[in-house]
Amino acid sequence: MITAENIVKSYHGEQVLKGVSLTVEDGEFVSIMGESGSGKSTLLSILGGFLTPDGGRVLWDGTPLSSLTEARLFALRSTRLGFVFQFFRLVPTLRVRDNMLLPATLGGRVGADTEDYLSELVDRLQLGHLLGKYPTELSGGQCQRVAIVRALVYRPETVILDEPTGALDSGMEGRVMALLRHVNEKEGTTVIQVTHSQAVAAYGRRLIRLSDGEICG
């Protein structure tokens, strides 16, 4: 369970999040929507422990993220949390396959099981022919799919996705959302996504609306 308590965050004197509180239960599929600049991406980064809030706290299963040592925070990212950044953020010096396996390798989870699961995900998202390429050789949509595989391949308990289908065509958008629904239902993975698209948000079971740094519905 992930709990955010009264989160406050400012950039250059401007408050982006104004005391946001929310709870995401294990196995939930939550969609967060809101206008540009409403603080969605900032909230996701704080939930994932990539940003430190100016006020309030985030608890994972009752443990505040701020109390975790650096080593435990790194361990959490490579074992329990899968994160898809808004601009994919692939390591340009690693080939596609290495990028996909990066957190799994760092978490010591590379084995036959992971390899099988990687093949399955690659097949589903039609990335088989790109495994030996570098990210600089891929299109935006391809990079986005690689980032999604990277977040899922080691079966984390929670996946946080920032605009997971922003660069995809409608056909591929459906495949990705079906995959996320599948991991949520079959694997019990908690999914938290930010999106602008009503159709994408509809895949979630709960919708949170964010407006001007506050939850409004």
Added chain:
Amino acid sequence: MKLFYKHLFTSIRRRWGQPLILVLTLLLSVLVTAMAFGLSASLKNETALRQSAAYGKADLTVSIGAGSTTRFLLSEDATALLGEECRIAGLYELPLLLGEQTVLGGAADLNAYGAVFPLRFIAYGEITEASLGEVALITHRLAKEQGLSVGDPLSVTVLGRRATYTVAGITDVSFAGSYDVLLDITAVTRAIAAGSPFLSAIGDDFRPAGTLYVDLPEGLAPEEAASRLSASPLFADKSIVTVGSHVATFSAIGTVDRIVTVIILLTAVLGAAVTFCCFSILSSQRSEENAVFMAAGARRLWLDLSQYAEILLYFAVGAPLGLLLARPALSLLVGLAGFVYSPAVLTAGGILSALLIQLGVALLSVTAFLLLRRRRGGGGRHRRLLPLALAAALPLLAVLALCLPPSARFPLGIVSFLFLFLFIFTLTPPLFRTVLRWVTLLLERRGKRRGRPVAPSLYYALKNTEAVALLQNSARLVAVLLSILILTAYLLVSTFGFLGTLRGLFCGEYTVSGGTARCYERIASCESVDRVNRIYLSSVTLGEGRPCHALAADAPEALAEELNVPLLPRGDEVVISGELSRELSLREGDTVALRVGDRTLTLTVAAIARLGTPMLVFDCAHHGIPYNMLLVAGKEGASPAVLRQELAAATSAELAGVLPTEELFALRTEMVEIYVAAAVALLMAATVFSVVGLGDNLWESYRSRREEMALYAASGMAARTVRRMKAAEVAVTLLFALLVALLATVIGAALMQFALSVMHDVLLNFLRY
């Protein structure tokens, strides 16, 4: 276009790191090249002035040897044969003991000496006819070293006797180009007369000499004078050499030009490598901007031309600064190298050549960069073929070198080295990527077997290094730099080994110069002496102008065992070293011309031995060339101090100088060591900017990947592992560069032989006997 150049200037202003490195590189390239040309001009000047100092106004020299029937030369005898108009300075070489230090000194009739050798005094005291036998003239160098000034006493041991003289004059340069102390010959004869009733009876009128320097009047040709002297029984067995012949055999000038060529080559290679790497970084920094310009309709040609404009801009800033620094840097170098006659000379031709060479290198580097960048899209095959083509060219060059005569091999050797460095430069990145791929695959497989990752920091460091062009650039830069350093280190070690061989040619603790037959017998009867031999050592010319050293001895045990000469050549026979045999294509039974002074001998190659240096052994006595030294070996267990005392006593009535064998060679190799040090200093200067370039490459490789490093952390990599990964990237890059450099040295083994032969020539030309 205007907009494009405006963008270029803004870009340079904002990202000034690489432009600064390029300006520094061009500054140092021009500086080192101009200094190399300046060194060459200064050395030529110094050599000419040194020769003038060594022979003064003399046209002819007459020297005595150990095999001579007389123990000395008298200038009166030569005057009687050549006429009163001749001015003759007789000089005796005297090793002097100044405390524990041996100093080369000379003794002459000071009045006659001054007539042939112009003296320039820095400080001068009073010398009268009466005080001539009690005064000493010394060089400024010795005065500074010993803290002496005019009027101070100078206590020395001359020919085994302790004597004190008064410093009466300090000159700016050495006497006869070699000696730090000059005594009047009367002072020496008086010292000897104390133990010799014969000399005592003759008195101060006896003015013997070991070498006569003859200044001939106009109208009397040196050859004619030599012929007149040779015809007299008084000079028939003496060595008579025209000064023109001395100067012609001193051919260090060509050697210096070779050194200059090598320095310029190394500077060009390092400068080109740094320029190429800097442009790679600039290109990657500006890739997005350039793509936008291209999308907006900019032509590829504009982009290419802007690169040339950019390098010209850097050159316009760096080159004048380099030239500005060249003069003081050259003065410093010339001072360190011990030039005493010539100041730093920077000619207009040298400056222009330095500018043109470095400008050409800079433009070629940019052209190479542009060609490789253009082919990066579809020309991968060409890039792969380039190192292969270079690899194929190297053995072809080696075969070609074997077909060419030795004199024509130098330019080919230079081209071969250029090819070798180009080969390293082009081969390193693809080879590096391949090796990295194999190692990561290996780590991946081991990781799978174990079920956990093997050394993630190393694994991802390898992956990164495989993909980051800047790290590969660093690898090739280091590979070129290391191969140059390894090569230089090898040459230096070989040089000192070579000098060591030259110092250990003879098997005996002491040498005695000017020792006659009577001196030989006296020494042989000493209790502590095990063996005394007559030996000969001189610089000669073999075949059609190959300088080398010639040795001779009256018994094989006089020569060091390392020379592997069990049987001495007799009659017209000569034993030559393997190097000379290969270079001049000489085999056993072949005949070869040997030029010794003014004489040319025709000898037959009796054997080819592993002498270790370009050297030959011949029977000098058979050709009437006198041995020029005695070699003394003490009995086993004999005290060195006792041996030295006995030798001093045995030679006390002779005009013969005793010198430890090691010191004899050390005194002559001092100049060589100075030149080697100067060459190393120049190389170090060239190395500095490649190290700057390397540091820049490594720093840029991190600066441009900060976001990637953050991604590793975001994916769960611990901060410590990220730090280890960065360190591993540098370690892997440097390790691989070292391996490539070693590989290149192995590949270039044949080239190394060429380099060694050039180096030996350098030494032979500087190391005159």
